[in-house]
Amino acid sequence: MKKMLSSLGSLVAMLLSVSLLTACGAAGSNAPGGGEADSVKVGVLAPLTGANAEFGKGFEVAMTMAMEEVNAAGGINGKTLELVFQDSKGDAKESSDLCRQYVDNEDIVAVLGDFTSTACMADAPIVKEAEMAILSPTASNPAFTEMNDCTFGIIGKQDADSRYYAHYVLQEYAGVDNVGIIYIESDWGNAAMSNFVDEAGKIGLNIVEMASFVQDEKDFSSIITKMKAANPDHIAIMDQGATSQIINQIRTSGWDVSLSTNGPGTSQQLIDLCGENCEGLLLTTPFFFDPENEKEMAWRDEFTERAGFAPTVHSVNAYDCALLISEAIRQCGDDITRENVRDKLAAIDFSGGLTGQIKFDETGSLDRRYIICEIVDGEYVKRAGFDYPEQVAAGK
CATH class of the missing domain: 3.40.50.2300 (Response regulator)
Structure with missing residues (x-):
């Protein structure tokens, strides 16, 4: 209720x-x-x-x-x-x-x-x-x-998204052991971070450093220096608007650490702004265009x-x-x-759009499932489907 x-x-x-x-x-x-x-x-x-x-x-x-x-x-x-x-x-x-x-x-x-x-x-x-x-x-x-x-x-719900991100994107798919987190100070960013941290603790994913920033921040050099000193094997970026700047500044600093993001989805602008700097970037999305669906x-x-x-x-x-x-x-x-x-x-039960059935729970939200995408040669490529958690459970 x-x-x-x-x-x-x-x-x-x-x-x-x-x-x-x-x-x-x-x-x-x-x-x-x-x-x-x-x-x-x-x-x-x-x-x-x-x-x-x-x-x-x-x-x-x-x-x-x-x-x-x-x-x-x-x-x-x-x-x-x-x-x-x-x-x-x-x-x-x-x-x-x-x-x-x-x-x-x-x-x-x-x-x-x-x-x-x-x-x-x-x-x-x-x-x-x-x-x-x-x-x-x-x-x-x-x-x-x-x-x-x-x-x-x-x-x-952000709690489900962040938990999937920590468990299935980083630990299961990418094999990350030690991660650094860069997140925006906002209601969304704090929820993303806290749920990620909670799930990481449950599955044994080691968080070696965390750093936050505020909206419209432009210079991430001090955060990047802090992250480098902690020596993670992966950086998780939680934001929508500043992701491209963070990625570009990480790469121009000479750091080739692997990267993922939770927030911008399959944004073409991200690819346009980052170019080769975002090659290999991992992310989740609850929707991906099917080339076979006219x-x-x-x-x-x-x-x-x-x-x-x-x-x-x-x-x-x-x-x-x-x-x-x-x-x-x-x-x-x-x-x-x-x-x-x-x-x-x-009370609605609606399936007339693109994202599947919409039927709200008692809080006015939905349970969504996620796929994993990667940027390869300047394009988003699906790497794992909606059934990936079941595949992991089955040892596939």
């Missing part, structure tokens, strides 16, 4: 944010309250600028694709779906200010986003005041969905053409979230209220 725990931004700030965003087509809007009376409006919070802009842009492109599909198929109960995009910049305060704008706008029936767990956790008490659902494609700190009965996330590959090609970069699991989840909230609204019939949308979302 979920825990029942339960300022508007200035007009100038709102107008500036509206003017800076590009239009998302006739059915979309970039300002609360925009659009026609026969539309159903859902607010979106995403880091369209800043360190996590690749992921925010992925949200925008993927959700717009979903919105266009819904509307092309007749909309929702005779109404068009309208997504209202706002730039949170990856900042928790900015996100909560924009979330407050959505709450105060009676036309908004639900919120999609934000990207980081920290931002989502700042938004959770605000949506609870209005009994309005917030559905994040990417927030994986389990504390987020446990905050109240309005919080939902589809990427899975639907998945067609979606991937369209997204890439629109965005200018290939999608990650974060973009795929964003697409599924837009379809998911549309289905919850459709199930409301003529009684489309915030509370009703929230209740329909909590």
Whole structure:
């Protein structure tokens, strides 16, 4: 059972944010309250600028694709779906200010986003005041969905991800004995680190050094020096936005230690920014495009053409979230209220997207499984499938 725990931004700030965003087509809007009376409006919070802009842009492109599909198929109960995009910049305060704008706008029936767990956790008490659902494609700190009965996330739980990372990626697949951890100081980063450390203790994976950094940090030389002195045979990087900088600075320091990451998923931007420096990088993802699946590959090609970069699991989840909230609204019939949308979302059983069945547990989260990927010759290659834990147990 979920825990029942339960300022508007200035007009100038709102107008500036509206003017800076590009239009998302006739059915979309970039300002609360925009659009026609026969539309159903859902607010979106995403880091369209800043360190996590690749992921925010992925949200925008993927959700717009979903919105266009819904509307092309007749909309929702005779109404068009309208997504209202706002730039949170990856900042928790900015996100909560924009979330407050959505709450105060009676036309908004639900919120999609934000990207980081920290931002989502700042938004959770605000949506609870209005009994309005917030559905994040990417927030994986389990504390987020446990905050109240309005919080939902589809990427899975960070505790399961981090434990899989320590056990199956590093110990079983890579054969790591001694690891150094570099992680971001955030709600997500602290959860990733603590669950990794806990699992490492249980399986006998030796952590020789740990170091944290704050968002927007640029110089990692002192952390790298500290790690080198501990002499690990592997470095685990837990972050989304600074991973490429850390990798590049490790390699330019002359250190050829093996690397893995938990956070950015199969990001094309990571490969573009790191080049040969990220060859051999290991990572996990709960979704990987199957070259034999025509639907998945067609979606991937369209997204890439629109965005200018290939999608990650974060973009795929964003697409599924837009379809998911549309289905919850459709199930409301003529009684489309915030509370009703929230209740329909909590009870939903949905398989109409790309990531498989979505059926929330009592905390508003999902159990996901993971595959292992490696960067080889500038491309992501699947190294172990969803059944890898069973293979390990069977001694294969």
